[in-house]
Amino acid sequence: MTITQDSSAPLVAVVGATGAQGGSVVKALAESNKPYRVRGFTRDSTKPAAQKLVAQGVDVVDVSLVLDNVKNVFKAFEGANMAFLMTAFMVHLDAERETAEGKMMIDAAKAAGVERIVWSGLSNVTKISGGKYTHVVNFDSKALVTDYGRQSGVPFVDVQAGWYASNFMNPGQCPVKRPDGTFAIRLPVTPTASFPIIDAERDYGLYVVHVLEAAVFPDGEEVRTGEYLTMEEIALQLSQATGKQIVIDPMPMDQFEKEMTAMGLPPVLVLDLTDAYSAVGEFGYYGGKASPSVEGLFRTPTSWFEYAKTADWSKVLA
Numbered sequence: 001m002t003i004t005q006d007s008s009a010p011l012v013a014v015v016g017a018t019g020a021q022g023g024s025v026v027k028a029l030a031e032s033n034k035p036y037r038v039r040g041f042t043r044d045s046t047k048p049a050a051q052k053l054v055a056q057g058v059d060v061v062d063v064s065l066v067l068d069n070v071k072n073v074f075k076a077f078e079g080a081n082m083a084f085l086m087t088a089f090m091v092h093l094d095a096e097r098e099t100a101e102g103k104m105m106i107d108a109a110k111a112a113g114v115e116r117i118v119w120s121g122l123s124n125v126t127k128i129s130g131g132k133y134t135h136v137v138n139f140d141s142k143a144l145v146t147d148y149g150r151q152s153g154v155p156f157v158d159v160q161a162g163w164y165a166s167n168f169m170n171p172g173q174c175p176v177k178r179p180d181g182t183f184a185i186r187l188p189v190t191p192t193a194s195f196p197i198i199d200a201e202r203d204y205g206l207y208v209v210h211v212l213e214a215a216v217f218p219d220g221e222e223v224r225t226g227e228y229l230t231m232e233e234i235a236l237q238l239s240q241a242t243g244k245q246i247v248i249d250p251m252p253m254d255q256f257e258k259e260m261t262a263m264g265l266p267p268v269l270v271l272d273l274t275d276a277y278s279a280v281g282e283f284g285y286y287g288g289k290a291s292p293s294v295e296g297l298f299r300t301p302t303s304w305f306e307y308a309k310t311a312d313w314s315k316v317l318a
């Protein structure tokens, strides 16, 4: 089924349609066997990712989802039947702003009369850790939006994104070459620490569409996504998939902090990352809640092994 213009089909407003999560939601809506009209938001409809959406039949709307543009934000949601909402913390690294913008989107979707909201939240790490880790601000800020959404009166589900498989391509997180030619993943976590790995671009939307299509919308629930693997398993499968020898060589936290600072990361992000790795190691990415389930998804999500096998590692594992 492709995206339709038929006015009898529900209209889904998708925030971040040109990005990983929103793009994945559009992809899954297009893959579903049910018809949808899709409205995708961007700040620049001329960019290639937006034009690709236009070619797929998405109604691409230029709107910046920021507080001083609130009138246009409300207008942008008008007529929508369902909404997928997310926030892009890395754009500004401002937790208060992230929470405020998330709440504004909920207000706008509510004012438009949407019947279902799916929100991309994350756990409240301060709560999960009993106050031990208070600097994972991009998690906590999203959790505050979740609390607000649950009280909004609009049926609301939080679909939490797992740890992106693509993170292992990024500087500071990717395997590094050692003098003997082998590679090491040098993160400040033990080899037994578990991460719910997801190919966000390909698969996050599967979970969102599953929820949007539920016969009984699971109002108030939290959906967790990804394939739980230990760091050891991640390294082993990456080795098997690429033919390179990759091991886990945990970096002491103080060294990690220094390296992130030397890479030019702002202090708020260095603190966020160091507390995040500590908290995931001690309390789990989802705070010890049940592992993600793939039951009912209309397609099996990509496994880490499949991702590792098909991704282009030529720059990372050279």
Ligand SMILES: NC(=O)c1ccc[n+]([C@@H]2O[C@H](COP(=O)([O-])OP(=O)(O)OC[C@H]3O[C@@H](n4cnc5c(N)ncnc54)[C@H](OP(=O)(O)O)[C@@H]3O)[C@@H](O)[C@H]2O)c1
Pocket: 015, 016, 017, 018, 019, 020, 021, 022, 041, 042, 043, 044, 063, 064, 065, 066, 086, 087, 088, 089, 090, 091, 122, 138, 161, 162, 163, 164, 167
């Ligand atoms: N990396 C991970 O492992 C991980 C795991 C879980 C959750 N997360 C969270 O995922 C979020 C990022 O999602 P993503 O990966 O989908 O991001 P992404 O690929 O960087 O895309 C960001 C999207 O947000 C849109 N956007 C940004 N500012 C906007 C604004 N002012 N108005 C309208 N649209 C705006 C962008 O649209 P245009 O540029 O086209 O305007 C783009 O579509 C972050 O909040 C992060 O904390 C990440």
